[in-house]
Amino acid sequence: MCIMKKTDKRILKLYGRLLAGLLFILGVGTSCNEAAEYGAPVAEYGAPYALYKIKGNIKSDSTNNNIAHIVIKTLNDSTYSDSLGNYQLQINSYPADQSFIVHFIDSDGNLNGVFKNKDSVATFSNAQYINGDGNFYEGETSTQLNVKLKPE
Secondary structure: OHHHHHHHHHHHHHHHHHHHHHHHHHHHHHHHHHHHHHOOOOOOOOOOEEEEEEEEEEEEOOOOOEOOOEEEEOOOOEEEOOOOOEEEEEEEEOOOOEEEEEEEEEOOOOEOEOEOOEEEEEEEOOOOOEOOOOOOEEEEEEEEOOEEEOEO
């Protein structure tokens, strides 16, 4: 009985090795044919993305004057408004309908007046992307978000 078990184990090991060798040869043979037919394989890692630009102008609600030095923040980017109250943010994200919360913060004290902070939403729906590369980069799109801040 013991001799029979040893023989069965040897046969199973031999059978397993033959099967593994055959699968290896078939796998290598198949991959070589595909490379010759379709060209060299290309590693593609990543996910589709697009560049969302939020542009706008910040004015005083009471005087309608441009406001400089306002901090504008989103989850991924921040900037200051220039001397004309203009700003631009850029966010890389998945190409789909998107909404980004934008925070407007007066951080310069009395330099140009004191204004209440404000949160707004920049919405991109049915966006048209331009300058994509045909691979993962869908391109860029932009929206205008003009804001009026109230004095404190």
